[in-house]
Amino acid sequence: MSDSPDFTPNEMMTIAASRALRNDDVCFVGIGAPSAACNVARLTHAPDITLIYESGTIGTAPDVLPLSIGDGELCETAVTTVAVPEMFRYWLQGGRISIGFLGAAQLDKFGNINTTVIGDYFHPKTRLPGGGGAPEIATSSKEIYITMAQTKRGMVEKIDFFTSFGHGEGGDHRKRLGIDTSGPTLLITDLAIWKPDPVSKEFTVVSLHPGVTRQQVQESCGWVVKFAEALDETPPPSELELKTLRDLQARTKAAHEGTGKAKAA
């Protein structure tokens, strides 16, 4: 640790997530944390990764992180831009996506995600934006990676709404519904790396980020956490990874603030 630069838990999360992506992946990118991780991967070890955003941009290489899934930067740097129905029909439903990378407002231990409502659907306490592309990304991508910062409110025993299906009740629930893709195979939080148990499909901590204790993981998670017998420590961010992420975030901040000079309609 002494040779490593200082880093925040969020930086560790983004960098750990970026390492999971391979150069030959075709990745359907969710907005927010997944977008940062995917672009750090592209700017470090996976220069040829194909990043796809649901606005129809295929093989995009943005210089700054988009605020929305449809910023102009995505189209300008893409190999091609297709219509939204084509995106969902040919490219996602057609089985061309190797990794769907999602964030979550609420997550349960089987990788089911809620971004729709807190409370009852018809009388919500909080109406969230909803699923967007996620319900089909979750079932048509070959595998799903999830990234989110841990909180007790976010990682819960029971989610309020099944926006996108992970492993359902666990076990072979996907298979029973006729879903033949793998579903969530990786969860990267700000504290740890988790993988589903091969049989029960419950997310299990396989690696703690540097300096993180089991207790910290448990205290910020709403279910009783299972830890792998052979628990790894996540390698800390390298200087290159940190510099790449920080430069990207600085460029992004400047770009998003730069348009705010005139008063808007």
Place this chain on the structure above:
Amino acid sequence: MVKFLPLKQAVAENLNSSDTAAFEGFTHLIPTAAAHEAIRQGFRDLTLVRMTPDLIYDQMIGMGMAKKIVFSYVGNPGVGLLRRARDAIENGFPRSIEIEEHSHAGMANAYEAGAAGLPCAVFRGYRGAGLAAVNPNIKSVTCPFTGEVLAAVPSIRPDVTFIHAQKADRKGNVLVEGIIGIQKEAVLAAKRAVVTVEEVVDNFDDLHPNLTVLPRWTIAAISVVPGGSHPSYAHGYYARDNAAYLEWDEIAADRDKFQAWMQANVMEKSADDFEGRVEHLRKAA
């Protein structure tokens, strides 16, 4: 046949209270000027259809114009929630609204089916998803050849679709480029389509043959409104005003602040004001 009209007249001739209307634009080319004109003309009881009902639907809902919304993502992209839409859904303010919620795949397929003249769309979707249990318009069909159970949703057939596009030629053919989203399908699915454009050019002779061009006979009216997509963007003309999306979060958080903003920036303004709003965004495009 297409008519070139001032926006005020194009909206008045093509939108009616109680219509099912789509103001489409997938982050790019959002028809803000047309939506603001509809707000000024005070239509009521609209069924508003859009995949991503962002700021303009938040504004129309906050002004009490919507009876129902049909959508797949009711958020401020990259920023968070839509606070006027939330107030309507959670508290019935300023009126209660019906919601019909889909996924993007569901909506995209439904528009495509509308454009294709089909009664419904069939696709592999909603598997294990909670929406199928709360939206009675999500059903299933069994493939007669393989036995696979697939999702079915009714096609979308708006009374009128509004889109923004880069340019029209003098005859009224329309070019859409960049992130084309669902623009073409939303126009072809509708009974009537109104297009606002950045500019009119003499002809399209020099265009690449495969660009997205909507022939003039698919459109009811065209209005020239430079900047008409702000704070969204028009590829090749001006950049997205991301700061305005961030500011909206604060404006929409408070009922009074929202009303004051609408009064000053929509009710007391016209389509002509849009050009000035994108001036500082043109270099960046």
